[in-house]
Amino acid sequence: FAGFRLAIIQQLVSCVKSDNVRRAWQLVKQAVEQRPDIVVLPECFNFPCGTRLYPKNAEPVPGETSQQLSKMAKECGIYLIGGSILESDRGKLYNTCLVFSPDGKLLVKHRKIHLFDVHIPGKVNVQESKIACPGNSLSMFETPFCKIGLGLCYDLRFAELAQAYTKKGCHLLVYPSTFGMTTGPAHWDILQRGRALDNQVYVATSSLATDNDADYISWGHSAIVNPWGDVVAQAGSEETIVYADIDLQYLADIRQQIPLHSQKRHDLYGEVGEQKH
Numbered sequence: 001f002a003g004f005r006l007a008i009i010q011q012l013v014s015c016v017k018s019d020n021v022r023r024a025w026q027l028v029k030q031a032v033e034q035r036p037d038i039v040v041l042p043e044c045f046n047f048p049c050g051t052r053l054y055p056k057n058a059e060p061v062p063g064e065t066s067q068q069l070s071k072m073a074k075e076c077g078i079y080l081i082g083g084s085i086l087e088s089d090r091g092k093l094y095n096t097c098l099v100f101s102p103d104g105k106l107l108v109k110h111r112k113i114h115l116f117d118v119h120i121p122g123k124v125n126v127q128e129s130k131i132a133c134p135g136n137s138l139s140m141f142e143t144p145f146c147k148i149g150l151g152l153c154y155d156l157r158f159a160e161l162a163q164a165y166t167k168k169g170c171h172l173l174v175y176p177s178t179f180g181m182t183t184g185p186a187h188w189d190i191l192q193r194g195r196a197l198d199n200q201v202y203v204a205t206s207s208l209a210t211d212n213d214a215d216y217i218s219w220g221h222s223a224i225v226n227p228w229g230d231v232v233a234q235a236g237s238e239e240t241i242v243y244a245d246i247d248l249q250y251l252a253d254i255r256q257q258i259p260l261h262s263q264k265r266h267d268l269y270g271e272v273g274e275q276k277h
C-alpha cells in the first residue's frame with residue numbers, strides 16, 4: 001500500500017478560545033489512536049466564526065495557539081494542518097492555516113487567498129475583507145508521502161488554485177473550511193468532488209461541527225474525496241473524527257486510465273499554474 005492515513009477533525013467550538021485549544025488537544029490525541037500520519041483541524045477552530053468577533057481573537061505567529069499546535073504535532077509525532085487562526089502581523093489580520101511537521105517545526109503558513117465577500121439576500125451577508133487581508137501566495141509542503149496543497153474554505157471555489165497546485169505536483173489538496181447552512185447543502189460536496197475529478201487528486205476538507213446556537217452556523221460534513229470523485233469518508237453534523245487511507249497507487253492508476261494530464265489543449269485555453277512564487 002503506497003499511501004498514508006489522514007484524520008480529519010470536525011470540532012465543536014465555543015466562544016472561549018482557551019477551551020477550543022484544549023478541546024483540539026483532546027481530539028488530536030483521540031485521532032492519534034488510529035495512527036494517522038496527518039491530522040487536520042477546521043478553519044477558525046480556536047475562535048467562533050461570527051465575523052464581528054474576529055479582531056479580539058487575533059494573535060501573532062509565533063504566538064499562543066501556534067505554540068500549542070507545534071507541541072501537538074511534536075508530542076503526537078504527526079503532520080498537523082492546524083485549521084486556521086486569525087493572525088495579526090504588523091497591524092493587519094489574516095485568516096491563516098499553520099502546518100507543523102512531526103518534530104514541531106512550522107512548515108508553511110497559508111493565508112486565505114480568496115476572502116469570503118458574499119451577499120445572498122436574506123441568507124448570507126459576509127464581508128470577510130472588512131476584517132482580514134488576503135494572502136498573496138500559494139502554499140504547499142512536502143511530506144515523505146506526497147506534496148500537499150492548502151486552501152481555506154472559500155478558496156475551494158476557485159478551480160484555478162487547485163489546478164495550479166496539481167500542476168506543481170500536489171496529490172492531496174486540503175481545505176480547512178466551514179461552509180454555512182445555505183451554501184453547504186448546495187455546493188460543499190460537489191465542489192470537493194469537482195476539484196478531485198478535474199485534477200485527479202485527493203481532496204480533504206475539515207469543518208466545524210454544527211452548533212445551532214452559534215452566530216454563524218456551520219454545515220459540518222467534513223469529507224475526504226478520492227481521485228475518482230468518490231466521497232470515501234464523511235462526517236455528519238456532530239463533533240467527530242473521520243479517517244481515510246490515501247492510496248497513491250490508486251491515484252496513479254486513474255491518471256493512467258484517464259490521461260487528462262497529457263490530453264490538455266493548452267494551445268486553446270492557456271495553462272494554469274505557470275506563475276512564479
Ligand SMILES: O=C(O)CCC(=O)C(=O)O
Pocket residue numbers: 115116152153154155157178179180183184
Ligand atoms: O463558499 C462558501 O459558500 C462558504 C465560504 C466560507 O464560509 C468562508 O470562506 O468562510
